[in-house]
Amino acid sequence: MPIRELVGIKTRLDPLGRIIAMLVTAMCLSLLAWLSPVHAAPNRMTASLVAEGPVRPGETVTLALLMQPEKGxxxxxxxxxxxxxxxxxxxxLPAGVTAGDMQFPxxxxxxxxGLMNHVYEHDYAVLVPLKxxxxxxxxxxLPIRVKAQWLVCTETICVPERAELQGAVSVGTGPADPRFEGxxxxxxxxxxxxxxxxxxxxxxxxxxxxxxxxxLDAPHLFLKTERVVDYAAPQRFFRQGDTLVVEVPLAKSPATASRLEGVLAMGRDAGGIAFAAEPGTVPKGGTQVGAGAFSASVLALALAGAFLGGLILNVMPCVFPILSLKALALARGNAHEAHKEGLAYTAGVVLACLLLGGVMLALRAGGEQVGWAFQLQEPGVVxxxxxxxVAITANFAGLYELPGLSVERGAGATGAFGTxxxxAFVATPCTGPFMAAAMGAAxxxxxxxxxxxxxxLGLGLALPFLLLGFVPALRRLLPKPGKWMxxxxxxxxxxxxxxxxxLGWLAWRVGGATFTVVLVAIAVVLLGALAAVGVTQRKGLPIGRLMALAALIAVGGVIGLPPPAQTAASEGGLLEARPFSEAALAEARKAGKPVFAYFTADWCLSCKVNESTSIERESTRAAFEKAGVVVLVGDWTRRDPAITRFLTAQGVAGVPLYMWYPAGGAEPRQLPQVLTPDMLAALPGQ
Structure with missing residues (x-):
């Protein structure tokens, strides 16, 4: 088993599995140290033992284990x-000489x-007090010897290494090594x-x-006490006077601890503070700081983006038919009925959006890596x-009438609420512009x-129907009822x-061929049951049993679907894109190449529009090929915790997301969610 896989086991087996994995890793490192051949490969990280200087009898001198990893x-x-x-x-050590605990920078x-590592990608010194x-x-x-073992890694491979270091400490007085100051x-x-x-x-x-x-610029909490928190989870920081409050989600099976130790990093090149903490009272409230800080401007932009995104959803193919027929139904009623139906419809839409958003927040609070439209990543929901x-299509086609919840004629406030x-529920396959940034801010x-x-978001989706219900002039613009309806x-x-x-194609993408064939068969049987409902309705007979049978077919069919198959990630295309990973991104950036990373999903309509109009274009391919651009695609059709974490880190909760990394390691840019045909082709020359 590769070392990277071996080490990674401890995140999947929690908590006992982590302990076993760490013991197995330690034994493997020990065996490799004992059994390593005489002509072993040179270490990728050079270690040396350095003393700060001479030491007086009875006093303490500092030693440094200087670790110098190769580039990458x-x-x-x-x-x-x-x-x-x-x-x-x-x-x-000589008799009477004692070494203290290692002190890390x-x-x-x-x-x-998707794994959070606490690392050093540069030379660093571990300090040890010597009494x-x-x-x-x-x-x-005083001769000093130390056997040291460590793991050195790139983002793709890990190598266990060891060294036997020797040095000596002079007893007396003399100058100190100036490097220790740094x-x-x-x-x-x-x-x-x-x-x-x-x-x-x-x-x-x-x-x-x-x-x-x-x-306090960009803080991060590093907990020395292991297996307590979810290392990769977002952290929140709040100031309350001279107290800083940190909130970090716990691990799924957290270890118990009566004392915590760790380091608070205060931002890039800003150093950190070492702390110890004991159980006690932690104040609530305060002003949030850092990347997740709340501000009125952030909230205002998020509200505006969500509202516009919801408004645009009304013209999507999964919402427009329902809205248009429901709107025409208002022409049949009076103003009072129109008011009631407008409010009821709005209440139904807003409630559905609140429920979907609340479930997403609850799942994330429980440690799940989900984002907006997370339900479309589940084959069962699809x-x-x-x-x-299929049932709505059959209703529109006249195969049967939907009792109590008619979309082509008024059904009162209850029917409008259900509509x-x-x-809102059927709008989820149609993710429009502006929504990803707004959901990310949320x-x-x-x-x-x-x-x-x-x-x-719900108010934007409901606004057209709400206006029709309360503005008589808009209702007068609607055509008069007639057979044409x-x-x-x-x-x-x-x-x-x-x-x-x-949605059938999406079911094939997220569930595989067998899953989709069975689902189509269930849809055919459901259509047969709904056709029987329609025949019975036209005869004026009761349809309760037949509707119950149709519901049973749908529910039982979904429950009995075969397990979804594993599907391959999207790649290739005209730009010959490779699957996204942070390792691939880091490798390309370290090589100095420009990178275009885009994140998409098969259920994201705006993603597919951008791909057809701006990404999969011959002009884009030619410009990228000439500049040596590395193209990475993150397929979020199925749930992918690593992609979810990356999206969250960029301040969005869904797709599309387009990132441009210029050559030479310059600062990346987040591109707009709506791409123009020539935007990407112009990027390498900017």
């Missing part, structure tokens, strides 16, 4: 994170294939007071003494939507503000039928 390789902090293995040492984060006995004689040399500066500064922590609702809440005037689209729920907003964003309803079966076909 990295070592690990004392708690390596989701994967990896930290530095271990075995000292051989502030680490950095590295996410590889010399008072009996030591001045002018003597190495000490890289160490986290210890807090002079302990913090307090509490475990609440699946979240670690930590309060640390931190001056209100101290700068199957339900397809059968629903609103239905419209992920970092407080819960109440995030729910406001989802409500704004029945023909119009028949024509509206065409876009709904196309929606059903699109």
């Amino acid at each position: 390789w990295h070592g690990y902090w004392s708690n390596p994170g989701d994967a990896g293995f930290g530095l271990t040492v075995e000292w051989t 502030v680490p950095q984060t590295l996410v590889v294939q 010399v006995p008072s009996s030591a004689r001045s002018g003597t040399l 190495w000490r500066a890289a160490m986290p500064a210890p807090l002079d007071r302990p913090g307090a922590f509490a475990l609440e609702s699946g979240t670690l809440r930590l309060a640390l003494p931190f001056p209100a005037t101290a700068p 199957a339900v939507l397809m059968l629903l689209a 609103g729920l239905l419209a 992920l970092v907003l407080p819960a109440w503000a995030a729910l406001g964003v989802f409500a704004a 029945e023909r119009f309803r028949r024509w509206m079966a065409l876009p709904m039928g196309l929606t059903a076909l699109a």
Whole structure:
């Protein structure tokens, strides 16, 4: 088994599996150290033992284990994170000489294939205090030996390495090595007071003494105590006077701890502080800081984006037929009925959006990596939507009448409310522009503000019908009722039928061929049952039993569907795109090449429009080929935690997302969600 896979096991087997994996890894490293051949390959990370200088009898001198990885390789902090293995040492010291605990500099984060690693991608020094006995004689040399083992990795492979280091400490006086000043500066500064922590609702809440005037740019909490928190989960930071409150989701099976230790990194090149915390009271509230900070402007933009996105959904093929027929039904009623139906329809739409958004937030709070339209990544939900689209298409085509919830004639406030729920639910296959950024902002907003964003989405979707219900002048623009309405309803079966076909194709993409064949068979049987309902209706006979049978066919069919097959990720195309991974992105950037990374899904209509009009174009291919652009595609059709984390890190909760990384490692750019035909071809020349 490759070491990377071996180390990665500890994230999948929790908690006992992690312990076993760590023991197995340690044994493998030991065996490799004992059995390594004489002509072993040179280490990818050079280690050396350095003493700060001479030491007086009875005092302490600092040693440094200087670790120097080759370019593209990295070592690990004392708690390596989701994967990896930290530095271990075995000292051989003169009598009376003792070595203290290793002190590590502030680490950095590295996410590889969805795993959070705590690493060093540069030279670093691990400092160790060495206590010399008072009996030591001045002018003597104290020999020091240490056997060190570590794991050094790139983003694709890991190599266990070892070294036997030797040195000597002079007893006496003399100059100190000037390098230690810089190495000490890289160490986290210890807090002079302990913090307090509490475990609440699946979240670690930590309060640390931190001056209100101290700068805090891009903080990150590194917990030295292992297996307590979800290392890759988003972290939130709040200032409350001279206290900093940190919130981090717990691991799925968190270890118990009576004391926590760790490091708070305060941002790029800003250093960090080392802390210890004990159980206690953690204050609530405060002003959020960092990447997830709440502000009125962020909320306003999110509300506007969600509202516009919902408004655009009305012209999507899965919503427009329902809306148009329901709107024409208002021409049959009076103003009072129109008011009631407009409000009821709006209530149904907003409630459905709040429920979908609330479920997404609850799943994320529980540790699941999901984003907006997460339900379309589940084959079972796609199957339900397809059968629903088939049933609506049959209704529009006149195969049967939908009792109580008629979309072509008024059915009162209750029917309008149900239609609103239905419209919002079937709108989920049609993800429009503006929505991804708005939903991404919702992920970092407080819960109440995030729910406001989802409500704004529903209000935008419901607005046209709401205006028709309350503005008589708009209702007067509607055509007068007549026989033509029945023909119009028949024509509206065409876009709904196309929606059903699109959902069938999506079922094949997320569930595989066998899954789709069985689903189509269930749809055919359901159509037969609905046809029987229509015949019985036209005879004026009761249809309750037949409708129950049709519902049983749909529900039982979805429950009895075969397990979905594993599907391959999207790649290739005119641009010869490769599947996205953070390792592939890092490799291309380290090589100095420009990178275009785009994230799509088969259920994302705006994604497919952009791909056909702007991405899969000969002019784009020629420009990218000339500039040596590496193209990566992240297929989010099925749930992918690594892609979800990357989307969240870019401030969005869904697709499409388009990222441009210029050559030479320059700062990346997030491109608009609506691409123009020549936008991409012009990128290499900018």
